[in-house]
Amino acid sequence: KKEVKSHTGKFYSPLVLNIAAQESIPLSELERIEGTGNDGRVTKNDLLDYIASRSKKEVSLPV
Amino acid sequence: MAYDVVVLGSGPGGYVAAIRASQLGLKTAIIEKESLGGICLNWGCIPTKALLKSAQVYNDIKHAQEFGIEATGKPNFEAIVKRSRGVADKMSKGVQFLMRKNKIDVVMGFGALKAKGQVEVKGADGKTQIVEGKHIIVATGGRSRELPALKQDGKKIIGYREAMVLPQQPKSIIVVGSGAIGIEFGYFYNSIGSKVTVVEFLPRIVPVEDEDISKELEKNLKKQGIDILTSSEVTSVDTSGSGVKAKVKTANGEVVLEADVVLSAVGVAANIEGIGLETLGVKTEKGKINVDKFYKTNVAGVYAIGDCVPGQALAHVASKEAIICVEAIAHAEGKYKHQPEAIDYNNVPGCTYCYPEVASVGFTEAKAKEAGYEVKVGKFPLSASGKASAAGHAEGFVKVIFDAKYGEWLGTHMIGYNVTEIISETVVGRKLETTYHEVLNAIHPHPTISESVKDAIEVAYGEAIHL
C-alpha cells in the first residue's frame, strides 16, 4: 500500500492501488485502463467502472 | 461594444467569474444592483463571522476567571453591529479594487436577459442600457426563503439581513430553522444575553449533518441556555402586541412562545424571477436554473452558477463553479488549454461557526450505509486532546468514516474548537484518493486540534494510542 510509480511513469493514487490489489488487477492491466483524471490519471471511479464492466462481460460470456 | 463575458450579479459566484474571465483574456463586464461582493461579503459569510467573533470574545470574558484572568465586560450591541458592518464594507471595497485591477467594467443596476447576447440594465435613476456579451453568466444568488406562516415584515418577523442590523438587541428571539444560518444567529444572540428558542421542523438540528453531530451540538447549545424544539413547526405568528406570539406545533401538542422577534431561517430561494429567463427560454426546475456540469443552461451562450443553480448554497461552491464555468468558456474559445474538472459535490465541506464549531465533508455514517458501504468508523473525543484541554474547550469530537473494503475515506464529521479550520485536510486527502495509511503516515503537529483527525483514524483501525 505504498504510492508506486509504475514503469510507464503513470501515477496511481493509494486508493486505486488498494482496489487493484484487492481485485487482483496486476499493474500491467491497470496501465491499459484509460483515465479521466488530471492528465489521464486513472481515478477510483475509472477503476471501479472498469471492474464493473469487466465482470459484466464475464457474466455475459456464453457458457 | 460587446464583451466576451457579461456576469449578472457580483457575489462570490459572479465576482470570481469576472476575475477569472479577465485573467484568461476575456473582456468582461459585471452587473450588480446593490453592493459588490453579493450576499456573502455584505449580508452573509463575512458580517456573520464578525458578529460571531464578538460573541466569542465576550464568552471568553465570561469564562476569563477559569483562565486566570479577572475580568468583567458587557456587550455593546450597537458597537458589535457597527464593527460587523465595517468588516463587510472593507471586504466589499476589496472587490471594488479587484474589479478595477482586473479591468472589469462594473455596471450598477438591475440586469435582465433581453435577447441573445444582450442584458438590459436599469440603473437607480430609472434609465436603462443594453450590455452586450457573447457569454452571459447568471449569478444572481438567492434570498431568504419565505414560509406562508412566516411572512417577513422586516420588523417582527425578520430574515437574516435584518437580523444582523437590528436597531437594538432583542431581549428574546425565536429562530425558525436550524441550518447553519439559524444556528449561528441563535448562538450569537444567546451569547450576548438574548433569550433564544430554536424551532426545527425535522427531528434534529443541523439536519444535513451526521446524526452524532446533531446530538452533540444540541447538547452543547442547550447547556449554553438555548431552548430547542425539534419536530416542531411554527403555524402562525401574532404580531399585534408589543412583541410576537408564535404558535408552535410540537410533538407534545401546541405551545405558544413569546418573544421580541422571530427570525425565519428556513433556507434560500434562488433569484430567478424578473431576470429574463423566460424571454430566452432558459429552463428552470424546482426554483433553480438547470445547468450541465460546466454550468451551461439549455440556451447557448447563457450560463448560471452559485445559489441560483442546484448544489449546496455555499460561497466556496459558487466560487468554484465560477472558475469552472469560465475556464470551460475560455477552453472553448481556445484561450485556455485545459478542460476544467467538474465538481464532486460530495467532496464539498460545510461549516457552522457557532461554538462548538461544526465542519464536515463527504458521506455521513447513515448516507454511507445507505449507499451500500460497509464502514469503519472512528470517533475521537476532544476531551482527550491536549490542545483542546489547554484551550479550555474540550467539547466535541472528530468522527471519520472509511470504506471497510477498499479503504476509501468516505467522510469526516467534526464538532469542537476550531474544527472549521481543519476540514480541508480531509477534502484534499479525499481528492487525492488517499487511504487511511498515508494519512497516518503524514505527521500531524502536536499539540493541535488537527491531530485529532489522525487519532480518529487510529480509532477506526483499532490502533488508537490516546484513547
Next chain:
Amino acid sequence: MAYDVVVLGSGPGGYVAAIRASQLGLKTAIIEKESLGGICLNWGCIPTKALLKSAQVYNDIKHAQEFGIEATGKPNFEAIVKRSRGVADKMSKGVQFLMRKNKIDVVMGFGALKAKGQVEVKGADGKTQIVEGKHIIVATGGRSRELPALKQDGKKIIGYREAMVLPQQPKSIIVVGSGAIGIEFGYFYNSIGSKVTVVEFLPRIVPVEDEDISKELEKNLKKQGIDILTSSEVTSVDTSGSGVKAKVKTANGEVVLEADVVLSAVGVAANIEGIGLETLGVKTEKGKINVDKFYKTNVAGVYAIGDCVPGQALAHVASKEAIICVEAIAHAEGKYKHQPEAIDYNNVPGCTYCYPEVASVGFTEAKAKEAGYEVKVGKFPLSASGKASAAGHAEGFVKVIFDAKYGEWLGTHMIGYNVTEIISETVVGRKLETTYHEVLNAIHPHPTISESVKDAIEVAYGEAIHL
C-alpha cells in the same frame, strides 16, 4: 519475568511506544523517574499552551472594545500558573490511565542499561531492581541546554521548567534564544505585562523558519512591545544585585540589560548520561544516540527514539518514531505483517504558538533554491482573508513553494491567526505527492484561514483571484 519490550522514559516517545507495543501483543513495561507523560505533558507542549491561552484571553480583553465589548481585566499570575499545572496534571493522569488500560507495567525510578536485556531501576527509596526485556527502547528525552555564560541557578538564570512556575510574575525578563520555546515564553510574559527582551545569536529570530516568516514575526512582536536583539550574544550575567545585569555583545557594541530574570532557551541537550549506554557500548554522536531508520542502535536489542536521537526535537516526531520503532520490532517478531515506512524528516511540521502563530513544513525558499530547485512561490497576505478580518487578526501570510519543473509542493510557511491548525493539509498533500492542480480542485471552505493556502497556490501559479 522478562518483558518483550522495556521502555525507558515515558514522554510522547516512550508512552506511545509502550502502548503500540502492548497493542501488537508485546508484553511491555515502562520506566519513569518523574512523571508520566515526560516533558511534553508535564513541562513542555501542554502547560505552555495553557499559559498561552490565558495570554490570548487577556489580549482579547485588552482589545475587546474593537469587538464591541466593554471590558476590563487583569491577569492573576498565580491563577494562570495554577491552571496550567492543572491541565498538565490532567493529561499526565490520562497517561496513567492509558498505561493501565493497555496493561503496561509502570516502574517508577531511574533506569540504566545494566547488561544485555537488563535495565536496573533505582527507586525513590534508593532500592534497585532489575527489569528484563528482550527489546529495550531508550526514550529518555532531553533537558534545557546550558551555555557556559548562562549557568542556570533556577532562580535568576532559569530554564523552561522554572519559567512556567515562577512564584511571581517578573516585571522584566530577558529571553536568550528565539526558537519556538523562547518566543512562546517571550510572547506570554509580554502579553501579561512583563517587559521582555529577546536576545538571539543569529541574524534573525526563529532561525529555522523561512526568512519571510522571521521578518514578519519580528515586526509583529516588536509592535507588541517586545525588544529584540538579533546577532547578539549574552556574554555574562551578574546576579549579585536584586535582579540580573546581562552583558550583551550586539552588532553595535556591548550593552547591559537589567531585568528580574534571564530565561535560557537555547535548545535541548539529550539525556544520554548515566543511563548505561557506555556499559553496553551504545554509540552516540554529537550528544545524541546513533540509530538507523527503524531506531536500532548499534547494539542488538537496544533502540532509541525521541529527543535523545537526531531529528527535530518535537513531540509528534518522538511519537511517530515510537510507532515505527515498535512496529519494526513487532514485524521482526512476526507479530505485525507490515514493515513500517521510515519518516521523511523533511515532511515534519513545526509550530510556534505565539500570536501571530507560525507553522511550516518542507523546504524554505532558501533551502529549496540551495537544493537546486527552480521554485514557484506564492504569498497570500491574511489582510486579504475575510475570516482573518472578521476575527480582527489580519496579520501575517501564507507562503507556498512549488517546484517549477515537476509541480511538487516543496513547502508551506505560514504566520497568522490559527495557522498551526492548517499545516496538516500540506503534510498530507506532500505525503500523497500532489501537484498544485489537485489542491486547487479540492474545495476549501469559506470563510476560513485554511482557504488562504489555496489562495497562495493561486498566486504561485498566476491565477490569484483575491489579490
